[in-house]
Amino acid sequence: MKKSYLTVLISTLLLTTACRNTQTDQTEASDTDTTMKGAPPAPDWAKNATIYEVNTRQFSRDGNFKAVEAQLPRLKEMGVDIVWLMPIYPISQKNRKGTLGSPYAITDYKTLNPDYGTLADFKSLVNRAHALGLRIILDWVPNHTGWDHIWIKQHPDWYTKINGKMTVPIDPKSGKPTDWADVADLNYDNPDMRRGMIDAMQYWVKECGIDGYRCDVAGFVPNDFWAEVRPQLDKIKTVFMLSEWEDEPAQFKNCFNMNYGWSMHNMMKAIAKGSHTADKIDSLREANQKRFPAWYYQMLFTQNHDENTHNGTLIESFGPAADAFIVLSSTLEGMPLVYNGMESNLNKRLAFFEKDTIVWGNYAKSDFFKALLTLKHRNRALWNGMAGGKAVKIPTDHDDKVYAFSRQRDADRIIVLLNLSDKPQTARLTGDGYTGTYTDVFSHQPVEMKPEMIVTLKPWEYRVMTN
Template identity: 25%
Template sequence: MKFKFTIILFLTAILLLFSCAEKTIPDPPLLTDKWITVYDSDAKGITQTWYKEFPSTNFLGSTWDDWQMPNARYRWHKQRFKVGELDSTSHYYLSCNTIASPSLIWLNGTLLDQVNYTQSYAIDISSSLVKNDYNELVIRNEYADDSFGIHELKIKKNLDDTCLIEKKMDYNSMPLYHEYQSYVNNLIIYEAFPRHFSGGNFTAIQNMTSRLNQLGINMIWLMPIHPIGQSHKVGSLGSPYAVRDYFTTNFRYGSMTKFSSLRSMLHRNHIKLMLDAPISTSAVDHSWVRDYPNYYMKDEQGNMIQPAGYKNKDVFAFDMSNPSLIRKIESYLDFWLEQGVDAFRLNGSKNINADIFQEFRDHFTDEGQDPFLLSDGSQADHLLFGLDAVSGDALYKAFRDISDGKADARLIGATLAEEIKAYPQNSKIVHYEENHETPRAMRSMGIDEHHLALFTIFTAPGIPMIYCGEELNNPPKMSLYSKTDINWYNIHWPTYNLISKLSKFRKESSILTHGDLHQIADTKAIGGFSRRYRNETWFVLMNYSNIEQSYQIDVKTTVFSDGVSGVVENGKVKLKAKGYCVVK
């Protein structure tokens, strides 16, 4: 009896030992074919961030199951899996076999990629996996063309290079995170550098309101208006982007009362106000350097550092992974919204993780605010995370390449068509021919090509932007670090009148503010594109050559022109040298 009892105790101990022992986690981690599944009939998963907080449900399915809800465009899947110790000498890949519809894939809340119809696909997830912890993979499938789903997903190690697909993210099929306000369709922006106006202050800009109205401007972008750091100051006045205090105005520009007066005047004239907000750096003598040193990036020795590639010593780079800093930046933006500001250009955003913009947007939504947010970069993913518009750098480069003889007129239509494909649908791109970082267009390209570029940005999709003094006769480049003397009465009337006419034309033409863009049969000399809206099509044509050109197209009427170019008979358009017109 005693012997049997001992045997039972021994076997029980063995069972307990095995039951308590931690199971070996396979390397690479295993995915099953069972996924928590939710149908998204209202297309609300993106805005409600299901990729971070998945809806509660007990329904399990696979990514290849039959579609159970025909009225639902999207189906979401989530799988939680354990990852053990990772092999630091290996790469880990998410391998997908037979992708039958557009799909978004997130790992641990971060968007990995957008994939489309393909037999096989793999993406390197080594940097996204969290070792010795649970990881979450979320997929959104789209029901498109009676096709849907992903047949098989596995995590693999060290795939052969031939298994990898070099692909470009298909942003065009992705949804915008934030629906911008309707007024954005009609925006015409004027970038203003307060320092360089006559008087160099808010009152000087206020006195220019009638000019802005005549030019058709309905949003003014003020470059930073804050006190400038004095330590390691560049030039006689310093860079306006080296901010020493975010919650007040530069005394040279005027008091908060003067700022309020400017804002009121602008709003009375239906001009919105956008502030240039440096959110990635501060001046080296900002009080936060002393009071909140954890707000800043540091090197291995613990010293605060400048942004990567920045040559001057007047700013320190913020550590944008610090939640306390993000809250402080939000309070900075909130403060200026309370002062009546309508919009922000987020300077430094091109070097910031796009997830932060979603935090900003969600914060504003919670506060009942809806400011227009402009990136200083051209990245498409900024529009997927809450910003309203990005910079149209590609079109500016096309203007320069044509002017420098590196390309011909066909580059204009090709660039705009490529831009449409490279961004989510209904994206807003700010187009320009000069800004505070570029050479002056009139001086560097000449008057004729400057006017062709102006004509292009006002007739293309997006938002046209005019730079401070662009309406003047041969204006000088304005220094970022000192005051440039400018005669604001030396107006170049052909340019002034052209901007005014183009602004009026754009605002009165829904086809320009809402229409689609399509390429045309352009030539080396004649570039352009078509715009389509509802049942109407317009053709935008520009002659980059130095001689008169003819163009055959099925049109009857000239809608807008330089005064000479246009339809001369049914199906035939003549364009003067460096001429332009819109025909239908």
């Protein structure tokens, strides 16, 4: 159980956290299952879906739901399926960071930030999305609230306390307080708080017909809560659940359909900066396949709001390798994420606590993303989880620089060749299973793949071929 240290000192908390982690580990004993037995429900539309993140505040000059709704047809045309909205709730004023505060410091789970519009405006956005065949998932922050959340006064016993005082969130790994000074930690030992959280999560599914949640710092919340909330949501409709976490394989059994591919993101950045070689991708993939149940898949990304704001823009993180790694994250097993603005070459770190509108320009990268996202819809080899095909390495005589693989599902196949280095590479493809006639996804030209063929690739060049 989480946070049973309500009246004890930090030192006692360390022991409690260690105990909780041991209990969690015991739930992971059968994570090597090779069937779908034990997998959470999944909506059928998720099998070949792609995802797009929207920061409503920065998405337009108006910064509201109506402006997002106006762009939905463009996102649909680009190949987006799921629109993930960063938190849309009122923002806490107490201990606020910056001018406008963090959208992750919430004052009421069941109301809307008035800057974004009315409930009618939000329902209109959801209805328009559904009419276009898009899905809406909301960012949910279950571990903590703002310091002036309505529960602070109504239910002070719903919060973690140390020496009788509410506290900032506690990192479950270290047992130490975080530096998240604008939020207060919720106590999951309190069954009434759990019921209140479940009720709030059900509200948006019932009232507005949303399609699921991206759950913030999901590993800070105990697994038994996720097992508790999932069936309560699915009673209303089968939802799609995304965990902002990677260190908890059991989440794929008790609630979540997808988690964050943080390790792959960090691997890609390291290769782009020259500190890792391309062949290290294989060892990471193999480790994940042993670690997670057979039906797992991850959200793969080169940017998201945290990365963009705190660690760097796409160019800062990947330099001239950016497009190559977008291609990789769109064709390996997993669901590709497009962060808002990427289709217009977003070249700045969007401020987190201030108004900082995206400069859209002419959507210069829209066709690039459209080619990749629509390929995922059409080619079953690229579908998510067990609906798709496993990436099979095509060996080369330059595996430290050239990453090549195929994926196949039934009669559908793709071939991906990437030069993941800053030097030209000439490599010989070996092995089998890749020969045949294909179409290059970007040039639309026919390509004949032959055994033992030689390929020459410019620095960071990529080729994607489909049959």
